[in-house]
Amino acid sequence: MKKVVVLSGAGISKESGIPTFRDNDGLWKSYRFEEVASPLAWKRNPELVLDFYNFRRRVVVEAEPNEAHILLADLQRYFDMFVITQNVDDLHERAGTKNILHLHGQIRQARSTADENVIVDLPYWELNLGDLCPKGSQLRPNIVWFGESVPNIPKAIEIVKHADIFLVIGTGLQVYPAASLIDYVPSSSENYLIDPSDDLSIRDFYHYKNTAVNGMKKFYDFILKKM
Numbered sequence: 001m002k003k004v005v006v007l008s009g010a011g012i013s014k015e016s017g018i019p020t021f022r023d024n025d026g027l028w029k030s031y032r033f034e035e036v037a038s039p040l041a042w043k044r045n046p047e048l049v050l051d052f053y054n055f056r057r058r059v060v061v062e063a064e065p066n067e068a069h070i071l072l073a074d075l076q077r078y079f080d081m082f083v084i085t086q087n088v089d090d091l092h093e094r095a096g097t098k099n100i101l102h103l104h105g106q107i108r109q110a111r112s113t114a115d116e117n118v119i120v121d122l123p124y125w126e127l128n129l130g131d132l133c134p135k136g137s138q139l140r141p142n143i144v145w146f147g148e149s150v151p152n153i154p155k156a157i158e159i160v161k162h163a164d165i166f167l168v169i170g171t172g173l174q175v176y177p178a179a180s181l182i183d184y185v186p187s188s189s190e191n192y193l194i195d196p197s198d199d200l201s202i203r204d205f206y207h208y209k210n211t212a213v214n215g216m217k218k219f220y221d222f223i224l225k226k227m
Helices: 010-014 039-044 046-062 067-077 091-095 153-160 178-184 212-226
Strands: 003-008 080-085 100-102 105-112 119-121 139-143 165-169 190-194 206-208
Touching: 003 067, 003 153, 003 178, 010 067, 010 212, 039 046, 046 105, 046 139, 067 080, 067 091, 067 212, 080 153, 100 153, 153 178, 165 212, 190 212, 206 212
Parallel strands: 003 080, 003 165, 080 100, 165 190, 190 206
Antiparallel strands: 105 119, 105 139
């Protein structure tokens, strides 16, 4: 089986109703990241940070995987597939994808403020001041905030290095270090990009200038016919 490695971003979940940060109607238009998504924000106003992520978490809980998520999951029948995602939602999982690496954390999880290795699942959408980890410390969103390291990048690099087919979907490759993963794609790999922007082009990548759903339909049909 050929190995397909996918790098997904916010654009794939936008069509499920999850707002992006960088579009004109994105979440960053309402908040500055310093206020809601940084260690300093947590130190200054943890209640605001929790409220912000409670809003995001509720949107995720109410959302459903779209056809792009579902078609990606279906490709597991034909390829050895791994999804590396910048997204903190769980729509890839709910669509049925098995091998997933979350670079920026998972919004339906919380972690201890005393021990970052203590992570708990959140079956509900609220996380509030006074919610404690098993060790008795306040829980915070299990999200990689601005100014924090991205611990899963080394794992992602190793996955990308073995790609036979590499697909970028739903990301304009503006967020580092995730965007640097394309530097590790093997020279022998077939590379594809799904993004509606006319301005975005990557050398040696075939560009589907479509939304995630429409582009994924085209890619799915193409790659199966090519088998």
